[in-house]
Amino acid sequence: MLCLLTGGGTSLFIGLPNTTSLAENQPAGIVVYSFSVTTTSLLITPQIINSNPLTSAFRIDAKPPNYLVVTTGNPVLDFETTPSSFDIQIYLEDTTRATDLQTLTVQLTNINEPPVFLDNLANQVVTVYIDEGAPSGVIYTTLASDPEDATSALKFSLIPASAPFTISPTGVIQSTKIFDYETDPKSYSLLVKVTDTGGLSVNGSLEVKIMNINDETPYFTMSTTTFTIPEEKDPGFIVGTITAKDPDDVGFPSTLYYSINTPNQYFSINQLTGVIQVAKRIDVDVTPLKLNSTITLEIKVSDLPSAGHSNLTTITINIQDLNDNPPTCTQYAFSQDVPETEVNLTLIIDLRIYCTDNDVDPINKNFNFTGISGLGSNDRFQVIPAGSGKIVLTGDLNFEDPNNIAVGNEYSLTIEVQDTAPPNYKKTMYVYIKTVPVNEFSPVFNSSSYVFSVSELSPPLSIIGYIYATDKDYLDKITYTIQSGGSTLGATSIFWIDPNTGELQLNNYADYETQKIYTLTVQATDSGSKFSTVSVTINILEANDEKPVCSPNSSTLFVPVNQAIGTNIQNFKLTCTDRDSGPTSFKYSFNSGNINNHFAFSPSSGSNVTSLILAIPFDYFKGGDTTWKYSMRVLITDDNLISSTPSMVVQTGTVSLTINVYIPGLTTIKTTTTPRVVYVTTSKNVYSPLAWYIPFVCTVGALLLLGLLGLLIYLLAKYCPCPGRTKPETEPLIKPPPEKKVKQDVVWEMTKLNTVFDGEAIDPITGSVYEYNSKSGARRWKDTNQPVIPAPVSQQLPVNTMGQTSGPVQTSGTPNRKVKTPSSGAKAEDLTNTAVPGTPNKLQAPKETTTNIEPENKNPSNRSPLSPRRSPKVSPKIPKTPT
Incomplete structure (x- = not known):
């Protein structure tokens, strides 16, 4: 046991270093080894800081006071594919900074494993699809291996063995028949088993599904192919349903597609449900359904929207006619003119020819006419025969009959046109019958002849009298015209008659002296071209309408200054005539020019011939007279003494006289x-006025020029240096002569x-x-622009033919x-x-x-x-x- 002392403290693994074994292919979470530590005051808990060979297949889980080394499952340690031994280095550090590092050796042990699938069978159910009708053959190849010995032989088998599939020693699975979706099972569940030489085995699931293909034709299943519906149904109304089946869809909801092959505008079909509906309101009363109210449709069903198997059938839809149309007429108001002389039982109007019924069914399209009413019904008009629509005259229509109560002899009738089948539609028609007056009578004048008188002085438009005629025809208009006798020599259409009122007027002046009596033929014509004539005599009353006409009409005379009183001047005589006055009706007077009343006519009245005499002598020497030339206007009036109808009118004629007074014996002066x-x-x-701008421009220009000129003179006088300029003398050296008053x-x-x-x-001097x-008074010589400039000449008096002076020159x-x-x-x-x-x-x-x-x-x-x-x-x- 190795102990590491650091920082004055001691941390010690208990159970490490050590060696342990681990079976291969262990899943995650398997405890490999357990150890503990001598202290609980850890700064860094035990952890794997390295491994040999490097791997992430292990981790340390803390379960105080113990610590566990467990598998992570990533990767899964396989004796055949991964290293068989791993040295894991574990590190810790306590709070005193003491550390410890120990090694755990993990050795893999080989165990006997069953075969494993190398394809999708290893982790899922594999589904294989086979189309019905497909030929038998390979449907799947199984891949498997023995982990201990990849070269060892494996045994493959299928469960159940009775299924129409086989598997080869190499794992190839084949079908042994041709499948029919409609008759065979729709799917097969197979278990693929692989066994190694040690007797260990592994199973995989294989699902074989038979796929239905479109190999069958749909067929129709509805029991009827004839449908009947009434007309005028709204769009969307269901006519019927088309049903069909597809053998390919046995056991499944059918998915078929329906359509109408026949072109039409009245029906539609739901392509999925086969429901036939009205697409447009159907009216059998119009073409083309009016001719044939049966509609035939060809229905198509298919198992695919396109390019699938399909089938056809024909259905018939009968459209029932309804009485949905009232009688229809081309017009509902009529106006008929009937002569007042029409006889009884005359057909006035046949209303049936104007009306029809659009319904197809004969029962629905029949109608008649009933309920005639209104002014004139029954007593003057009836429907004969009843219901026929023929309105016949059954009474008197005399326009002049006072018992005819119609306003303006117009009758208004109403009549009903009505269906005979329910719901008995009807409409009202109106017939207006107007009695037309017939021109049965000619105009009659209220007098057998007419006599009028008019003065010849009456101006045009003067009323002479009235011509009046009547006509027994009711409201007949009479027109008056002058047929003859209304003209004379030199004047046509002297008379005019108002065509509407018969008022006779003058159209021109009538001249008594030309024609004294006019005989007119006046015609009265009614609106029916019947006419009558009457004689009209017009007497022209004489009047003083002529002016005296005298000869000569104008004259120039010469009289000596010493002419004796009462002497006829130059034997001048005035002879006058008047068409409507006698010779003794003339009076003579001066209107103007007879200064100092020197001249007079003898006789002054009572004769058509008179002489001009000197009534008062001239007095030029004493200054009583100063006029040497008399321009006089003579008035000649009449008194119409011979007129049969005396008139206050006096006509006046005129004569112009010029009299020159001269001094006898006077020569040139x-x-x-x-x-x-x-x-x-x-x-x-x-x-x-349109050229107003010309004087304006000229005036403005002149003012500008004058101002400029004044400015120049001022500048010259002010700034121009004049040498030798001295102060002017106050007194001139030479005094000017005294100013003389010059006559201007x-x-x-x-x-x-x-x-x-x-x-x-004409200039009397130069000619x-x-x-x-x-x-x-401006003058100039003719054909030239030179003014008249006379030269000093002697003033002479004119001399008469006897060598005497005829008068002074004024x-x-x-x-x-x-x-x-x-x-x-x-x-x-x-x-x-x-x-x-x-x-x-x-x-x-x-x-x-x-x-x-x-x-x-x-x-x-x-x-x-x-x-x-x-x-x-x-x-x-x-x-x-x-x-």
Whole structure:
């Protein structure tokens, strides 16, 4: 015994070192050796710190006061495969730091062991599967060995020996027959026994299962293949169940798959249960089931969803028709027009042709018509024969009959169309029968003829009278037309009649002088084209509607200034006519121009021929008269003295006379100055409002330029160095001459702004044609833009054919001319007027119009070019001309 002394203390194993034996193949937990220690104050309990050879097959369990060396079972020590001896080193340490290390030698002993399986039979039941119908042969090979001698022969056997299996000396197991799953046992339990030469044996369990294969065809087992269901069942309604079996499934729940081979939309089948259900609501009243309400389906059963054995059968499903449809009509409201002259028993309408019943069964599709009611039923309309739907007229429909109680002669009937089979569906139909009036009568005028009178002065649209006709037909509309007699020479359709009311009106003026009496044929036509005519006489009443017409209508005369009173002027006579007035009905008067009443007509009334005479002498020398040319308007009125129907209307004709007064024997009178021309300046803004920006831009630009120019002048004056610049003298060296008062020239200037020349005249001096503006007085020579600038000429009086002067020339009749002014500041285009001296006191020219004049503008840039010139008003005096 070895003792180790360390740290002043002694720890001692009791029973170690030692040698022990152990049988091979011991399981875990087998005690190999037991020992103890001399102290209980251990810091490190006994433990295995090493082994030779190295192994983990042992451990130390503490069972104080003893310690046990036991097997761990990992690995299991086998004499044939592991070392036969192990040296185990055990170590401990107490609290005094004393240690001890001892060795335990374990020697394995060989024992006789039975054979062992080297395959799955060693630890489980092995299952072998054999398909039915498979040929006999090897199903399993057993692997076993003897632990002591792997080369020793082993003996193999099967239990029970009567099973259809054999095992060879080498352990090969074979089947001896072809198995049928449907007739043979479904499985076999075999015990495989292996024995060694020493008589020890080991058993293994082998389970052989026969596998069913799909080698049989399913067959149907239901007893009926015909089913009957009513129509209109909801989806999901069960029609029936298809049942079948598969011989392959004997003793097991059958797993078959069902399907419908026939294409259809009404039924479905559960593929696992075979239950046939309604998939869609079935209506045998519509095509195609309306023609055939029997549905045939081909059902297929198979033992696999696909590629298995299958079988087919045919089933028939009969669909029963139900009375589920009421009679159906293409329309339920009808409107019939029946002439009022229709005879009794006339068929009004056959309602049956509009209605059908969609039910298939003849019993269910039959219907009739009952319950006619409403206004006019039974007394005027009935269903004949009963239930047929034929509505027949049985009463009077005279539209004009006051006993006809229908509103507007329209009857409303209701009738029921009803199934004859339960549940007797019905619907209501409405028939509206309107009595149509027949045009039986022609219009009749309320008078055999009509006579009206109308003045020829009545304007168009004047009402002459009314034509009225009636018609016995109820609510018949009458239209009035003029068939003939309503026109005359030069005027067509003088009369118009309102087609609805018969109101006769003037469509044009009627002329008594053209035609005095009109005879019209008026036609009254009803809505059925029946008509009547009547004669209408219209008397045209004469009225004073014609104006006097005189010859000549206008004339120009010349009268000497010394003409005697009462003298016929130039033998002028006025001859007048009037279609509706006599020769004695004319009156003559002056409307205008007879200044101082110098002229008169003789006679002034009562004759259609009159002469123009001088009634009051002229007084030019004393200033009583100043007018040399008289433009007069003569009025000729009538009193309609011969009209059969006196009228308050007086018609007036007109004549224009121009009389020039002249001085007999007066020759040419020279003038020292050019005739004075008065220009009237008229400014007219003709620019378009759309061009507002043009003056705006021009004005802004001008202001900017003026400002820039002023700035430049200011800068030059302030900063430009001028050599020799001295202080200016307060008094000039040379005194200027005294200022003379200069007479300022008056300049007449005309601003021409888009002048429009709207008249022409002939210059009596030059004979040239000039154009003038009637508003502004501006003038220019025709076919040129040059203004009229007259030269100084002598003013002459016109001379008559006897060598005497026929009258004075009025300066106001002289065309205005533009004349250059001698003013140095005047422009070339500025205009001026000159006075006309030398005119006698008694023969003054007519006063001229005062006009606006303006001196020359010294700073035209300060005024807008579009603004008119403003001129001071000056009234030029006309100097008197010596006699």
